Amino acid sequence: MAYKTILAVLDTPKDARQITEFSLSIAERFGAHVIGLHAEAIASVPLVAPMEIPDPATVQALQDMAHDETVTIEQFFRDRCAREGISYEWRSFLSSAGLNAASLIDSARSCDLVIAAQGDDSLLSESRSELEHFLFESGRPVLLVPYIFKQPKPIKRVLIAWNGSREAARATFDALPFLKSAETVEVFSVEPPEQSGRSTTVAGAEIAATLARHGINVTVSQAATDEMPAPAAIENRLSDSSIDLLVMGAYTHKRWWEALFGGVTRTVLDSMTALTLLSR
Known part of the structure; x- marks a missing residue:
């Protein structure tokens, strides 16, 4: 593909x-x-x-x-x-x-x-x-x-913002050409404090296993929203891992940049530090 x-x-x-x-x-x-x-x-x-x-x-x-x-x-x-x-x-x-x-x-x-x-x-x-x-x-x-990017660079490290939704799944498979040529791919989920985290963890592991069958070098990680808001968790991960591409699902709300990743605010896109692939 x-x-x-x-x-x-x-x-x-x-x-x-x-x-x-x-x-x-x-x-x-x-x-x-x-x-x-x-x-x-x-x-x-x-x-x-x-x-x-x-x-x-x-x-x-x-x-x-x-x-x-x-x-x-x-x-x-x-x-x-x-x-x-x-x-x-x-x-x-x-x-x-x-x-x-x-x-x-x-x-x-x-x-x-x-x-x-x-x-x-x-x-x-x-x-x-x-x-x-x-x-x-x-x-x-x-x-x-991102408007701060002047010249393209290789996409070596990819972060998938995963919440198990239809949109996240669509974005992940839409990004397969990038994922297959990347050096590392991380499936990153943000767990709400009111959830046990089991479904999110399992979903992250399952999509990671599927990607691995494509020959993709993939890992799974997660953060809890009681530690920091979801946008901050994603931004920190982008920065800490020097991510080149963020992959995430987008929801069909009136203002899509305020409704990403099941409630993540426009902060993610307004402060973009990586190329971002969106699907819905």
């Missing part, structure tokens, strides 16, 4: 460079075809008070700026793919719905892996909500790249 079709979501010139580099690195590793995807926003119509008359000149100027950004992103993507000899194609859609456009979501549903930028705290909440909708409607595993 390998990722053979990768969709790179290229939003702005800044994150387009980052996501292109990471997408090409993974494509080279798995011999994959890369699709560069960009949504060019249709300029909204500003109105001139007091008569609220549309201002065509302003609308055209805004649209020209959006198109120039598209051209910049496309040129960079094409140049980098051609330079590396990677199989690729470019898709750009003019849309008032941004990433929520059906054409963009349809493109994602035919791919093995979607790669997108984490984004930073300065982004408007509407932008994060738009990305949320796109990621979950795609039905595909999504690899988020």
Whole structure:
């Protein structure tokens, strides 16, 4: 199993460079075809008070700026793919719905892996909500790249945030190409104090045994939430073990970054220190 079709979501010139580099690195590793995807926003119509008359000149100027950004992103993507000899194609859609456009979501549903930028705290909440909708409607595993990462590096150490849920299982098997090529994989569960921990422990051992049959070097560990909150436990594990990739299930709540791992808050994604693969 390998990722053979990768969709790179290229939003702005800044994150387009980052996501292109990471997408090409993974494509080279798995011999994959890369699709560069960009949504060019249709300029909204500003109105001139007091008569609220549309201002065509302003609308055209805004649209020209959006198109120039598209051209910049496309040129960079094409140049980098051609330079590396990677199989690729470019898709750009003019849309008032941004990433929520059906054409963009349809493109994602035919791919093995979607790669997108984490984004930073300065982004408007509407932008994060738009990305949320796109990621979950795609039905595909999504690899988020922390905005602090500038260059890709080998994925040698992987942490699976395991709670025995359907989403966690989906994420684990969606990540198999990464797991099989990693040097070490750790199945890490966080046990609520009100539980005995037996089901979580057994589930962690069972998924570890399954992964071991794939030839994966896997270990099992756990922490208790009465010692520290789940987000802190995961973050500590990421730091202590120098993890390159975090694998976790995502839930379909209104704000997905506040509902990960059965109640883990947005802290995990807002302070990302590793690539994070999400599935639901």
